[in-house]
Amino acid sequence: MSEHATPSAPAAPPDLSESRFLRACRRQPVDAMPVWLMRQAGRYMSEYRALRERYGILDIIKAPELAREVTLQPLDAFDLDAAILFSDILLPLEVMGYDLAFVKGDGPVIGNPTRTLADVVRLKQPDLARDLGFTFEAIRLIREATDRRGIPLIGFAGAPFTLASYAVEGGGSKNRVLVKSLMWGQPETWHALMSQLADVTGHYLLMQAQAGAHALQVFDSWVGELSPDDYRRFVMPYTAQAIAIARGAGVPIIHFGTGTSSLLELMRDAGGDVIGVDWRTPLDVARQRLGDGVATQGNLDPVALFAPWESVRDQTRRILDSVRGQAGHIFNLGHGILPQTPVETVRRLVEFVHDDTRV
Amino acid sequence: MSEHATPSAPAAPPDLSESRFLRACRRQPVDAMPVWLMRQAGRYMSEYRALRERYGILDIIKAPELAREVTLQPLDAFDLDAAILFSDILLPLEVMGYDLAFVKGDGPVIGNPTRTLADVVRLKQPDLARDLGFTFEAIRLIREATDRRGIPLIGFAGAPFTLASYAVEGGGSKNRVLVKSLMWGQPETWHALMSQLADVTGHYLLMQAQAGAHALQVFDSWVGELSPDDYRRFVMPYTAQAIAIARGAGVPIIHFGTGTSSLLELMRDAGGDVIGVDWRTPLDVARQRLGDGVATQGNLDPVALFAPWESVRDQTRRILDSVRGQAGHIFNLGHGILPQTPVETVRRLVEFVHDDTRV
Numbered sequence: 001m002s003e004h005a006t007p008s009a010p011a012a013p014p015d016l017s018e019s020r021f022l023r024a025c026r027r028q029p030v031d032a033m034p035v036w037l038m039r040q041a042g043r044y045m046s047e048y049r050a051l052r053e054r055y056g057i058l059d060i061i062k063a064p065e066l067a068r069e070v071t072l073q074p075l076d077a078f079d080l081d082a083a084i085l086f087s088d089i090l091l092p093l094e095v096m097g098y099d100l101a102f103v104k105g106d107g108p109v110i111g112n113p114t115r116t117l118a119d120v121v122r123l124k125q126p127d128l129a130r131d132l133g134f135t136f137e138a139i140r141l142i143r144e145a146t147d148r149r150g151i152p153l154i155g156f157a158g159a160p161f162t163l164a165s166y167a168v169e170g171g172g173s174k175n176r177v178l179v180k181s182l183m184w185g186q187p188e189t190w191h192a193l194m195s196q197l198a199d200v201t202g203h204y205l206l207m208q209a210q211a212g213a214h215a216l217q218v219f220d221s222w223v224g225e226l227s228p229d230d231y232r233r234f235v236m237p238y239t240a241q242a243i244a245i246a247r248g249a250g251v252p253i254i255h256f257g258t259g260t261s262s263l264l265e266l267m268r269d270a271g272g273d274v275i276g277v278d279w280r281t282p283l284d285v286a287r288q289r290l291g292d293g294v295a296t297q298g299n300l301d302p303v304a305l306f307a308p309w310e311s312v313r314d315q316t317r318r319i320l321d322s323v324r325g326q327a328g329h330i331f332n333l334g335h336g337i338l339p340q341t342p343v344e345t346v347r348r349l350v351e352f353v354h355d356d357t358r359v
Numbered sequence: 360m361s362e363h364a365t366p367s368a369p370a371a372p373p374d375l376s377e378s379r380f381l382r383a384c385r386r387q388p389v390d391a392m393p394v395w396l397m398r399q400a401g402r403y404m405s406e407y408r409a410l411r412e413r414y415g416i417l418d419i420i421k422a423p424e425l426a427r428e429v430t431l432q433p434l435d436a437f438d439l440d441a442a443i444l445f446s447d448i449l450l451p452l453e454v455m456g457y458d459l460a461f462v463k464g465d466g467p468v469i470g471n472p473t474r475t476l477a478d479v480v481r482l483k484q485p486d487l488a489r490d491l492g493f494t495f496e497a498i499r500l501i502r503e504a505t506d507r508r509g510i511p512l513i514g515f516a517g518a519p520f521t522l523a524s525y526a527v528e529g530g531g532s533k534n535r536v537l538v539k540s541l542m543w544g545q546p547e548t549w550h551a552l553m554s555q556l557a558d559v560t561g562h563y564l565l566m567q568a569q570a571g572a573h574a575l576q577v578f579d580s581w582v583g584e585l586s587p588d589d590y591r592r593f594v595m596p597y598t599a600q601a602i603a604i605a606r607g608a609g610v611p612i613i614h615f616g617t618g619t620s621s622l623l624e625l626m627r628d629a630g631g632d633v634i635g636v637d638w639r640t641p642l643d644v645a646r647q648r649l650g651d652g653v654a655t656q657g658n659l660d661p662v663a664l665f666a667p668w669e670s671v672r673d674q675t676r677r678i679l680d681s682v683r684g685q686a687g688h689i690f691n692l693g694h695g696i697l698p699q700t701p702v703e704t705v706r707r708l709v710e711f712v713h714d715d716t717r718v
Contacts, residue, residue, distance in 0.1 A: 175697060177662050184666035184674075224618075227638045227660060229677065259583075261620030262639050279586045280621050301586060303536050307543035315543075318588065338534060 155208030202245025224259020514567030561604025583618020
């Protein structure tokens with residue numbers, strides 16, 4: 001036994017509510033624009049690739065210590081203003097009874113996709129606290145480290161449509177024939193599936209906040225494949241349901257999609273304190289359309305990071321210029337960072353966003 | 360020798376300028392809305408699949424009699440208001456020196472993609488009349504048949520960006536890292552490539568009209584991957600150049616893309632008498648933004664045709680309702696018809712558009 005043996009009362013967690021990231025979520029002025037990157041823990045980092053040589057992606061996600069290690073890797077490398085839990089949007093599908101695997105080169109594959117009402121009826125009602133306990137434990141572990149650094153932590157989940165897209169197609173899909181056909185052709189099945197996904201997503205988000213996440217991001221990555229009319233009729237009520245449940249936690253919610261130029265106002269109306277904008281919509285146009293009630297996040301093309309630094313810098317500066325002097329924007333890419341992205345460009349990008357917006 | 364031996368003077372081709380399709384291109388009232396479908400000659404038709412068992416796609420394209428046969432197949436099956444030449448946008452790349460092959464399952468593959476200025480300098484200046492003579496001969500052959508039916512014929516080409524995307528990536532691509540990197544990182548190479556593609560596309564379109572095409576469609580299928588800023592700086596001048604050359608023929612030009620919710624006004628300004636709109640943008644919104652100077656074409660989701668007829672009908676009617684009583688719209692899908700599309704739904708769709716809009 002050493003002189004450290006006497007247990008001290010656990011220190012109260014630091015109050016990060018005045019951090020750049022959380023202030024920007026509330027549309028309050030900041031000393032420099034906050035920046036984080038979707039998939040900031042990922043294959044572009046050699047530290048991540050090294051760990052992936054020893055562990056599968058699901059192994060890392062389900063082992064809180066490994067999830068913490070990966071979550072922290074980009075914080076060690078770059079001056080980021082938020083951490084995001086290392087996980088995958090498809091984990092809740094697994095605990096609902098879907099056979100989930102990550103197949104090298106093919107991405108996620110679901111062996112028993114939903115095609116009928118009977119398939120939906122057969123889904124399990126998960127006990128999230130138990131079945132996804134590793135997520136909440138990872139959040140608690142990560143918080144110890146991020147609290148020390150004064151960095152807020154983001155939890156996340158897939159939105160009902162994007163989850164349904166995988167659950168019905170059985171994996172990725174080019175045209176989403178199966179999920180749209182089910183949506184248009186089997187309204188009862190669609191309603192049953194989407195209701196259940198909304199409930200699971202909402203509570204999963206809520207419980208991540210209760211476990212310690214300072215903010216929550218809803219990923220509706222593939223919603224841009226829908227017309228506004230279909231979004232309004234078949235998707236928006238369920239996304240709204242999920243976000244309404246998650247709102248119970250009282251933390252900011254980021255609502256993200258790609259290809260959403262025609263959907264931004266509807267996504268805002270479905271819910272969220274921050275609306276994700278991809279590079280296809282100019283940021284100033286998006287902010288004008290969305291109005292003063294929400295913050296924004298985005299919107300550099302992830303492919304831009306493959307260009308020479310001068311081009312990255314000019315493209316970034318045009319985004320920063322379009323919101324200069326305005327509160328309520330979080331710098332990010334318009335979609336997840338790509339595996340081959342040069343690390344040095346990421347480092348310079350984060351530094352440039354801070355330097356160019358410091359007041 | 361028979362009584363037909365005495366050659367009669369060739370009959371003057373019928374004047375189709377008052378056809379529904381060409382009147383709609385000019386925003387003039389019509390007796391019923393014209394309809395045709397992108398890729399209307401294709402794998403969803405058993406007649407086409409039967410021919411493809413005997414011939415490769417390039418074999419058909421390069422044999423004018425076969426190209427005619429395939430072009431006419433959908434006209435025999437459905438009451439369509441326009442024919443479109445059976446060909447592929449990548450043929451001009453082949454005669455510029457790219458090694459083009461269609462690999463089963465993988466789509467088009469280019470064996471010697473462009474990555475440097477030296478690669479561009481090495482490209483051939485094609486003699487279009489000679490190298491793509493089969494296209495012009497096919498148009499002349501098809502015209503004999505379509506003239507008899509009173510159906511106008513559309514010629515087409517790929518827009519410079521969409522061609523560059525294949526030429527640089529070497530085939531299809533998910534994120535278009537290579538083509539965008541070249542665009543941002545090698546301005547001189549980009550300019551040299553795009554100038555040459557614009558020139559070839561423009562003249563290829565012009566010569567198709569001179570050979571007998573009544574209208575021309577410019578396919579910029581992948582342009583929706585670009586931000587408006589990048590479109591304006593790196594793409595628009597070259598598309599405008601191609602369309603300006605093609606305009607010399609004096610026939611209507613349809614300017615098409617997908618995912619273009621943020622690009623519609625810029626595409627209109629680049630040129631075209633008709634602007635293609637995909638399902639992501641509501642048609643009434645698109646027409647209001649585009650103004651009275653251009654007609655529109657679209658915009659049913661191709662996946663909608665996999666739904667039960669009642670859903671197809673309702674979705675189609677909502678599109679028709681949004682332009683009811685207005686001139687200058689051509690009904691089409693928002694992108695090419697998909698291989699597994701039920702033929703009976705196509706037949707009912709074409710019939711419904713006519714019946715529901717007949718004045």
